[in-house]
Amino acid sequence: MKLAYWMYAGPAHIGTLRVASSFKNVHAIMHAPLGDDYFNVMRSMLERERDFTPVTASIVDRNVLARGSQEKVVDNITRKDKEERPDLIVLTPTCTSSILQEDLQNFVERAQLEAKSNVLLADVNHYRVNELQAGDRTLHQIVQFYIEKARKKDDLRTDKTTEPSVNIIGISTLGFHNQHDCRELKKLMGDLGIQVNAVIPEGASVHELKNLPRAWFNLVPYRELGRMTAEYLQAEFEMPFVDITPMGVVETARCIRAIQIILNQQGANVDYESFIQDQTLFVSQAAWFSRSIDCQNLTGKKAVVFGDNTHAAAITKILAREMGIRVVLAGTYCKYDAEWFREQVRGYCDEILISDDNGAIGDAIARLEPAAIFGTQMERHVGKRLDIPCGVIAAPIHIQNFPIGYKPFMGYEGTNQIADLIYNSFTLGMEDHLLEIFGGHDTKEVITKGVSADSDLAWSKDGLAELNRIPGFVRGKVKRNTEKFARDRGIETITAEVLYAAKEAVGA
Amino acid sequence: MTLADTQPQALNFDCETGNYHTFCPISCVAWLYQKIEDSFFLVIGTKTCGYFLQNAMGVMIFAEPRYAMAELEEGDISAQLNDYEELKRLCEQIKRDRNPSVIVWIGTCTTEIIKMDLEGLAPKLEAEIGIPIVVARANGLDYAFTQGEDTVLAAMAARCPDKAPVLESEKAERNAVQRLLNFGRKQEDVKAEESEYVDHPPLVLFGSLPDPVVTQLTLELKKQGIRVSGWLPAKRFTELPVIEEGYYVCGVNPFLSRTATTLMRRRKCKLIGAPFPIGPDGTRAWVEKICSVFGIEPKGLEERETKIWEGLEDYVSLLRGKSVFFMGDNLLEISLARFLIRCGMTVPEIGIPYMDKRYQAAELALLEKTCAEMGVPLPRIVEKPDNYNQIQRIYDLNPDLVITGMAHANPLEARGINTKWSVEFTFAQIHGFANARDILELATRPLRRNTSLKDLGWDKLVKEEANV
Secondary structure, three states: OEEEOOOOOOOHHHHHHHHHHHOEOEEEEEEEOOOOOHHHHHHHHHOOOOOOOOEEEEEOOHHHHHHOOOOHHHHHHHHHHHHHOOOEEEEEEOHHHHHHOOOHHHHHHHHHHHOOOEEEEOOOOOOOOOHHHHHHHHHHHHHHHHHHHHHHHOOOOOOOOOOOEEEEEEEOOOOOOHHHHHHHHHHHHHHOOOEEEEEEEOOOEHHHHHHHHHOOEEEOOOOOOOHHHHHHHHHHHOOOEEOOOOOOHHHHHHHHHHHHHHHHHOOOOOOOHHHHHHHHHHHOOHHHHHHOHHHHHHOOOEEEEEEOHHHHHHHHHHHHHHOOOEEEEEEEOOHHHHHHHHHHHOOOEOOEEEOOOHHHHHHHHHHHOOOEEEEOHHHHHHHHHHOOOEEEOOOOOOHHHOOOOOOOOOHHHHHHHHHHHHHHHOOOHHHHHHHHHHOOOOOOOOOOOOOOOOOOOEEOHHHHHHHHHOOHHHHHHHHHHHHHHHHHHOOOEEOHHHHHHHHHHHOO | OOOHHHOOOOOEEEEOOOOOOOOOHHHHHHHHHHHOOOEEEEEEEOHHHHHHHHHHOHHHHHOOOOEEEEEOOHHHHOOOOOHHHHHHHHHHHHHHHHOOOEEEEEEOHHHHHOOOOHHHHHHHHHHHHOOOEEEEEOOOOOOOOOHHHHHHHHHHHOOOOOOOOOOHHHHHHHHHHHHHHOOOOOHHHHHHHHHOOOOOOOEEEEOOOOHHHHHHHHHHHHOOOOOEEEEEOOOOHHHOOOOOOOOEEEEOOOOOHHHHHHHHHOOOOEEEOOOOOEHHHHHHHHHHHHHHHOOOOOOOHHHHHHHHHHHHHHHHHHHOOOEEEEOOOOOOHHHHHHHHHHOOOEEEEEEEOOOOOOOOHHHHHHHHHHHHHHOOOOOEEEEOOOHHHHHHHHHHHOOOEEEEOHHHHHHHHHEOOOEEEOHHHHHOOOEOOOOHHHHHHHHHHHHHHHHHHHHHOOOEOOOOOOOO
16 A cells, blocks of 8 residues: 555556547447546546547446446447447456456457447556556557458558658647647658658547558657557568657757658658758757857756656756756656666756655755756646746646647747747746845835725624635625625624625625 | 425436446545544545546645545555555554544445455554544445545544533533633623523534535524534534434535434434525525424524525526526535526426435425426436436437536537536535525526627537537
8 A cells, every 4th residue: 555645647547548539439438436437527628628528437336346247338338339339449447347357358259249349458457557558558459459450351551652651659638738749740741741641549540540551650759658559560560660759959850860761761862951950040949049148047057857758858858958957857757667768868967766756756856946847737836835936848737738829849849839938937037136136026015004904893703713714815805895784784893694694785 | 204294296206327427426535624624534545546536626636635545556456465554554654744633534446346344444443543533435336426425424423422521520611611712701791692592402413514604504593593503524523513312413415315314323313304505495494494393483584585586686587497407416406406496497307316315305395396386397307317318318408508517518518508517516605595696606607608708609619410
């Protein structure tokens, strides 16, 4: 048992659901107790989804505990098959069903006999993998299923497209700025003259999966989702993949150069150097920005970075290499992939922290006293408590991290967005000096007396106690209203009763 | 039950598949840890439970909550680790860091399935660490959302002292305290205060409400000369009310049937079965019922109710003649529907997770009476609803307002259907005369918002009608 207040990565089934509901016309059925369909709330609220989230639960209740699910799961699958006519139904185990140890594979096979749609059991162990690992695994499982199916039916397309083309693998629902990154990556591919063969899983139909081998190569922008699929496609079809995250000016260039090598190996004969040069110096503002005198003030300022592997590694490199900021600590909560992270940030930071204990990270921040933090929502709140500004760079995230404006983190526009985020997180240049010279902002003390600070009326103890329970931002108004009410009626002492009578009288 | 003779006859009760969306009952931790200030809630479950709480409570997580997960690992599930030792280690840590007056263990689906004997372990550990441990099994296998509070309060009911100790020395001390409290007040004033109350058997109210609402309802009864001897729960665990055999108890929320049963059967209390004080009609009926049990003639209630309704007219006029569909997820549905019908709305369907016809008897009777008086058809009450079927019915009925969970709200709005999230009714102050306005503020908000956007022609924001 572990005492926990906060977790960075969610439970396994969330990863499976994120992948399943990213696809078009794929339905997930969770084998779960009442209330475990909270995923639907998150998707509907955070993504502000217009459509019903294609996830339902086959409810595990007392009866299931006593007699087993029996026909229930099979019935729920065939019912959903008739109601929604999905292409694929993914039966999703949860922590509860993991310990019930029912033969879910058997349910899937029985349902498959009746259902028109394909039925799969997500192969994830709740107690061994987290959200990110489960997502990666489920994507691989679905791709493998449809590749093998196509192979059996002999309609697998393995002929390459005439022009260079790419599959972008790993864009998913509830991923940090995934929608914006996807648009930016498509634009980048367009600029490079590369066709986008498929984007999976977001917005893809499972029928497209048999066309995956037609692309010249795969691009896996995120470390956490898509690698298993890319490795599978490489093993099956010798498809090369690029797994350099194009985040930051240097890394974007590195990613493009890797693509260039792969394409030229297949006879494309492309040269992207002038494109990289032009973008870096004149299109993206980030290179110029870091050279501008404004950015000098950031030199040597201390920062802490914490997040998932992709974002924490990329931001660490941007801060250290591209902006001259001193990263005193870089960390990740992807413990299962810690070695990769260490290798990425080695040489760019003073200290590395691999942990999913938010207490340990909070303590480290307090000890290091950085000028800014780049982390998750949790670090943002640590920052609030310690009065240190924080830019959010990775999940877990709140609704404000699903902006509707265009805010990619990847590609050349991404470099602009990140530059703004970093710059705005630090206390700005001139302000910084003024604070140092004058020892703080303009005085906050009120010099004149407020309009209604004083009153001739007495408040009884219980009345005052009630008043103090009223939230601060309306308290003044309530106090004024109550006193007016009392004055009008000639009441001398204001008790709790008078307070509520006044509230009723004004109808507020 | 005191109201067996008013069992409703004509209401139509259905039961569907139970495939509906609601919050897990462990969510009660969110409001109970704030209500009971010296408590610590330990949820013994998995990452799934933790993830739910973390996301459902949003920013509250960051305010150093007095709650935590005891996250079960593979070794706990396969009993390689000893439950008792593990819980002892965590509870000692909690005692060291927070020193609460009570630790509430919330049992979850997982502890049910692996049959972890929390009720058996608690007394042993309690004796060892010296902090009371209350066990509530608020799991998704058995309960929905607000019923979580019911399981906690039922467990707390067993901890209420059964007799105020009245040794002579303490009596004197008590008087001393009393003197201190009354310091500076004239003896006559104190006496006058005493005489404000009618002589009636002790009354304890149950249900967790924000402190301002507790004050309001207590004062409401005081106006009738009724003294509230205590509330379950109180602000602190150490202040749980005395409950003796023969005390009267009355519920303030519709989802407290286990607590009511426990108070009747285990604590030998008499339950006053009343409608719930939600809306001015409900509040009046609630006060009247309590008065009638104590043989008190209620004073000034009718005028008061009329006055409140007058104040609500601007909101009521927006609702009159409109229809509202309750998908059902928090058990407040019957009371809210009854109030909205009194406001002039029609209600084709009331979905509800669980319907205790005995505990809610008076509320159901008032619902029926309200329908008759307003001349509207009786709603269909659907227990354990099926959300998919309900959405088909919503498409058919095209109601003016759907009260639903957050999973369905945005998709329905995108299809041009006004929605109000049901969860807000759980967290807003909705009890008593003064808060009726807050209920209508919530219920009319989508209508007011969409009226102001009406002329833009942005009603349906999905490309084709989805299959659902």
